[in-house]
Amino acid sequence: MDAAPLLGDGYGGDYAPARTYKEFKQIVWSETVKTWLISGPVIFQIVCQYGTNSVTNIFAGQLGELELSGISIAISVIATFAFGFMFGMGSATETLCGQAFGAGQIHMLGVxxxxxxxxxxxxxxxxxxxxxxxxPILKLLGQQDDVAELAGSFSVLILPQLFSFVVAFPTQKFLQAQSKVWALAWIGFGALMVHVLMLWLFIFQLGWGTTGAGLALNISGWGIAIAQVIYVFGWCSDAWRGFSWLAFKDLWGFVQLSFSSAIMFCLEIWYMSSIVVLAGHLPNAVISVDSLSICMNLNGWENIIFIGVNVAMSVRVSNELGKGRPRAAMYSVYVTIAESLILGLLFMVLIFFVKDHFAVIFTSSVAVQKYVAKLAYLLGITMVLNSVQPVISGVAIGAGWQALVAYINLACYYIFGLPLGIVLGYVAKFGVKGLWGGMIAGIAMQTLLLLLVLYKTNWNKEVEETSGRMQKWTGQDIQRDNRAES
Incomplete structure (x- = not known):
């Protein structure tokens, strides 16, 4: 039985309004458990995925400085661009699979x-x-010829990894919608262990150099994709009913939702990446870029946690809307935002306490360490904002608001935040602080607008729209069926 009281208002199994402290506490505990049971394994999976690229760079560093630079650029620029776009395109599957699973239309997940x-x-x-x-693309972006040539040849070498995303990402969303996240976590962990073994064998034992590193990335990528498909075929018989010609039906509507998801996701990734590129054109660029890279590295590790929360939020909201439980979706959102904000504030306080010391882990340069300490306050503020923003993005994916969020991101990030950062950084001569401060202003505006959208959201109407979406894709009135069952 659910820990929280239920309401018989036509929505089967929905929460009742919390009128007492005990009821409020029950709802908070229930939603906390549900959210972290999903986000915990997802965080572990992302750490393994992040570790695959990190370990590749570590092994590449043993080959030489040129090899390290070439492979790092290929992974961080070319492969990351492809990863971001493909991952975003997969978010349409996340929305529809999550809502269909909640609505009980499990057979549609495979379609x-x-x-x-x-x-x-x-x-x-x-x-x-x-x-x-x-x-030529990297040379156009200003990379040295020798680095660009090595990175280009390595990019061609890891082209098969790109096509592994075709299989892996939709399959991943398929499993996440059903909260089968531990399977993904263990597959990711196994792939990381095998990847390390392959790098050691191919590079050190067989002497294949950069070719060995590329081969290891291809095998790991396809190993994850194939393992996920095997799990789907073998252990998801309710959701996987075999190949169907329905996969080719209504493709245009699916493309529209997928493209909106990709734009929303990519605008977020490229926004924070652009600050590093812009910092490279400032006076004393080496110290600026090194200091900023250290801060972005720590921010990236915090993001791993909240990407896991993002996935959990998407699953919770899409499932509850599919089930016709508007209040459960709303409570899930508010509880998770509050808890994420608390985590973000804790990270900020921790950064403030260790601001003079944490750069030692990354560099022995006293100048860089001092500059990082000056940037620590901006890093702390960024961490707070980045604790809330991914939660709301998860809500957007779960509810199907990708197009709206993409427009908000475009306006706040690229029309407001980025130009403001350029003015503060170059014209006002605040340097990295100005660039970063302008970008923080963009994130803050985006977060406030998304919070306003949440505040204005009519969750009963969201259930109706979900029912209409499911009726469009499945031909069945899901809301009517949910009410009939209750």
Whole structure:
């Protein structure tokens, strides 16, 4: 039995309004457990995924400075661009699978996954020229010729990894919608262990150099994709009913939702990445970029936690809306935002306490350490904002608001935040602090607007729209069926 009181208002199994402290505490505890049971394994999976690229860079560093630079650029620029776009395209599957699972239309999950495979394959083919022409692209972006040439050849070498995303990402969303996240976590952990072994074997024992590193990335990528598919075929018989021609039906509507998701996701990734590029054109660029990179590294580790919360929020909201439980979706959102904000504040306080010391882990340069200490206050504020923003993005994916959030991101990040950062950094001569301060202003505006959207949200109407979406894709009135069951 659910720990929180239930309401018989036509929505089966929904929460009742919390009128006493005891009821409020029950709801908070219930939602906390549900959220972290999903986000915990997802965080572990992302750490393993992040570790795969990190370990590759570590092994590449043993080959030489040129090899390290070339492989790092190929992974951080070319592969990350492709990863971000493909991952975003998969978010449509996350929305529809989560809502269909909540609505009890479990058989549709397999159809949505196959439909996403078709669309993602086309996207991979469209992105392929970026890998093939990586060398001239990198030279155009200002990379040294020798680094750009090595990075370009390595990008072509890891092209098969791109096509592993076609299979892996929709399958991942398919499993997450059903909260089967531990399977993904263990597959990711196994892939990381095998990846390390392959790097050691290919680079040190067989002497294959950068070719060995690329081969290891391809095998790891396809190993994860194949392992996930095997799990789906073998242990998800309710949601996987075999291949279907329905995968080719209503592709355009699916493409629209997928593209909105990709734009929303990519605008967020590129925004924080652009500050490092801009810092490279400031006076004393080496210290500026090194200091900023250290701060972004720590911010990236915090982001791993909140990406896990983002996924959990998407699953919770989409499932509850699919089930016709508006109040459960609303409480889940508010509880998770409050807890994430508390975590963000704790990270900020921790950064403030160790601001004079944490840079020692990354560099022995006293000048860089002092500059990092000056940037620590901006890092702390960023961590607070980045604790709330991913939660709201997860709500957007779960509710299908990707297009709205993409417009908000475009306005706040690229029309307001980025120009303000350039003015403060270059015109007002505040340097990195100005660049970062302007970008923080953009994130703050985006967060406030999204909080306003949440405040104005009519969750009963969201249930109706979810029912309409499911009726469009499945031909059944899900809201009517949910009410009939209650």
């Amino acid at each position: 949505y996954m196959q439909r996403s495979w078709v669309i993602m394959l086309v996207c991979a083919l469209l992105i392929t020229p970026v890998y093939v022409f990586a060398t």
